[in-house]
Amino acid sequence: MKSNIGVIGLSVMGMNLALNMADNGYKVSIFNRTSSVVDKVMKEHGNDKLIPTYNLRDFVNSLEKPRRVFLMVKSGAPVDMLIEQLLDLLDEKDIIIDGGNSYFKDTIRRRNYLKEKNIYFLGVGISGGEEGARFGPAIMPGGDKEAYSYVSEIFEKISAKAYGEPCCKYISKDGAGHYVKMVHNGIEYADMQLIAESYTLLKKIAGFTNEDLYKIFEKWNNTELESYLIEITGNIFKVKEENRYLLDMIVDKASQKGTGKWTNLEAIDLGVDISVITAALNGRFMSNLKDERIKAEKIIEAGVNEVADSGIKKEEFAELVKNALYVSKIVSYAQGFKLLSVAQKEYGWTLNFSEIAKIFRGGCIIRAKFLNDISDAFKNEESIDNLMFTKFFANEINTRLADFRKLVSIAVQNGVAVSAMTSALEYIDTYRTAQSGANLIQAQRDYFGAHTFERVDKEGSYHFDWIAKEEN
Numbered sequence: 487m488k489s490n491i492g493v494i495g496l497s498v499m500g501m502n503l504a505l506n507m508a509d510n511g512y513k514v515s516i517f518n519r520t521s522s523v524v525d526k527v528m529k530e531h532g533n534d535k536l537i538p539t540y541n542l543r544d545f546v547n548s549l550e551k552p553r554r555v556f557l558m559v560k561s562g563a564p565v566d567m568l569i570e571q572l573l574d575l576l577d578e579k580d581i582i583i584d585g586g587n588s589y590f591k592d593t594i595r596r597r598n599y600l601k602e603k604n605i606y607f608l609g610v611g612i613s614g615g616e617e618g619a620r621f622g623p624a625i626m627p628g629g630d631k632e633a634y635s636y637v638s639e640i641f642e643k644i645s646a647k648a649y650g651e652p653c654c655k656y657i658s659k660d661g662a663g664h665y666v667k668m669v670h671n672g673i674e675y676a677d678m679q680l681i682a683e684s685y686t687l688l689k690k691i692a693g694f695t696n697e698d699l700y701k702i703f704e705k706w707n708n709t710e711l712e713s714y715l716i717e718i719t720g721n722i723f724k725v726k727e728e729n730r731y732l733l734d735m736i737v738d739k740a741s742q743k744g745t746g747k748w749t750n751l752e753a754i755d756l757g758v759d760i761s762v763i764t765a766a767l768n769g770r771f772m773s774n775l776k777d778e779r780i781k782a783e784k785i786i787e788a789g790v791n792e793v794a795d796s797g798i799k800k801e802e803f804a805e806l807v808k809n810a811l812y813v814s815k816i817v818s819y820a821q822g823f824k825l826l827s828v829a830q831k832e833y834g835w836t837l838n839f840s841e842i843a844k845i846f847r848g849g850c851i852i853r854a855k856f857l858n859d860i861s862d863a864f865k866n867e868e869s870i871d872n873l874m875f876t877k878f879f880a881n882e883i884n885t886r887l888a889d890f891r892k893l894v895s896i897a898v899q900n901g902v903a904v905s906a907m908t909s910a911l912e913y914i915d916t917y918r919t920a921q922s923g924a925n926l927i928q929a930q931r932d933y934f935g936a937h938t939f940e941r942v943d944k945e946g947s948y949h950f951d952w953i954a955k956e957e958n
C-alpha cells in the first residue's frame with residue numbers, strides 16, 4: 487500500500503508534522519537530505535505509519551497519486567532546489583506543498599513556474615512551532631484551489647481545533663497563505679511588545695513585584711485580554727532559579743528571525759500604516775543597543791520635572807494599563823487586517839477576514855479569546871474600512887480611550903518609553919482627524935515643485951504661482 491502523503495525535511499517542524507499526520511491515521515513517507523536524520527526519527531518515533539525513504543526517487547514512488555509532497559525545509563534556495571529535483575520525478579497533477587515560512591512573492595513565482603509544468607502548488611503558512619506541529623498547528627493554505635481538495639482532509643485533521651472548528655481554511659490563490667502567515671507574525675511582534683511595555687509600566691511606575699505581576703496577569707487572563715501570550719507571561723513571572731526570579735536574570739535584548747521585517751517592508755511597499763507593528767520591530771532593534779542605552783541613560787537626562795503625585799492607586803494604575811493594552815492590541819490587529827485588505831486588491835486575492843481570524847484562534851502564538859469578536863465583527867460588517875470602525879470595536883475603544891490617554895501621559899511624564907502603545911494612540915487620533923494639516927504639505931509641494939493640489943471649493947487639479955505672488 488502506498489503512502490497518503492510524503493514529508494521532506496525532518497527538522498523540528500517536518501518531523502512533528504509527519505508524526506501528527508501518522509497519529510491521525512495517515513501513512514506518511516519521510517525523507518531528509520541527510521539520511522541519518524531519517525534513521526534517527528525511525529529509531530525514536532518509528533511506527534507502521536511512517537515509511538522511511540533514502541532517496542527522492544524511492545520517496546516519490548512510495549506515494550499514492552496524485553502525489554502529495556509536503557516540503558518542510560529552510561525557506562529560500564532549498565525550496566527551489568527541491569522543486570527542481572522533484573520535477574524530474576513527479577507526474578502531471580501531482581501536488582507540491584511548501585509548508586515553510588516562504589516569502590509570498592517566491593510562492594507566487596513558484597506557483598507560476600509549476601503551473602507551466604502542470605504540477606499543482608500550495609504555499610501553506612503554518613504556525614505554532616514544535617508543539618503546534620506535533621499536536622495541532624494553525625494552517626493557512628494558499629495556492630491552487632483545485633489541488634486543495636486533495637489535502638483539505640489531512641490538513642483539517644492535523645490542525646488545532648478551536649471552539650470545535652479546525653484552525654485551517656483555504657485562504658486564496660498563489661501566495662495568499664504565506665502572506666497571511668507573514669502578517670500573523672507581524673501581529674505577534676506587536677502583541678509581545680505591547681505586553682512588554684505593560685510589564686515595564688507596572689514595574690517601573692507602580693512598583694509591582696514579580697509576584698504581584700503574576701497575580702495581575704492571572705486576573706487579566708479571565709478578561710477580554712484572555713490569550714496564550716497573557717497566560718505564559720503570567721507563568722514567566724513566577725519562575726525562580728536558585729531563589730532568584732529567572733526573568734530578572736535575562737538580558738533585555740530581544741532577537742528576531744526577520745519575519746517581522748517582511749511585514750514592515752511589505753506595508754511600506756503598499757503604503758499602509760502598521761505603526762504598532764513597526765514600533766515592535768524598532769523595539770527589538772533598540773533593545774540590542776544595550777551598551778549604548780547604558781551610556782545614554784547617563785548622557786541624556788529624563789527631563790522629568792517634579793511630577794505631581796497623580797493620586798492614582800496602584801490597582802487603578804493597573805486598570806489603566808489593562809485598558810491601554812487592550813485598545814493597543816485592537817489597533818495592531820486593525821492594522822494587520824488593513825494590510826490584508828490592501829494586499830487582496832493589489833494581488834487579486836479574495837480574503838475572508840472573519841475566517842482568517844478564526845484560524846488564529848488555536849495552535850498559534852497569537853491565539854486569544856478576542857479573535858472571536860474580530861471574527862464576528864468582520865462577519866457582521868463585511869465591507870468595513872477598518873476593524874476599529876465596526877460597532878463592537880468602536881465601542882470597546884470609545885469606552886477605554888480616556889484611560890488610554892491618561893496612561894500614555896503618565897508614561898511620557900515619567901520618561902518611560904511605550905512606543906507601541908503611543909503609536910496605537912497616534913493611529914487612532916490620526917484616523918479620527920477629519921481635517922488634518924496635510925493641506926499645508928500640498929501647498930509646500932506645489933510651492934517648490936508645482937506638484938498641484940485639489941481644492942475644497944471646486945473640482946480639479948490646480949497649480950498656484952506662489953513665488954510670483956510672494957514677489958508682488
Ligand code: NBP
Pocket residue numbers: 494495496497498499500518519520523558559560561563564567568585586587588612613614615616
Ligand atoms: P529549518 O528551517 O532549520 O530547516 C532544516 C531542514 O531543511 C532540514 O531538514 C534540512 O536538511 C533541510 N534542508 C536544508 Br537547510 N537545505 C536543504 C536542501 N538544499 N535540500 C533539502 N533539504 C534541505 O527547519 P525547521 O525549523 O523545522 O523549519 C522548517 C520550515 O518551517 C522553515 O521554513 C521555517 O521557517 C518554518 N517554520 C518554523 C517554525 C519553528 O518554530 N521552527 C514554525 C513555523 C514555520 P538537513 O537535515 O539535511 O540539513
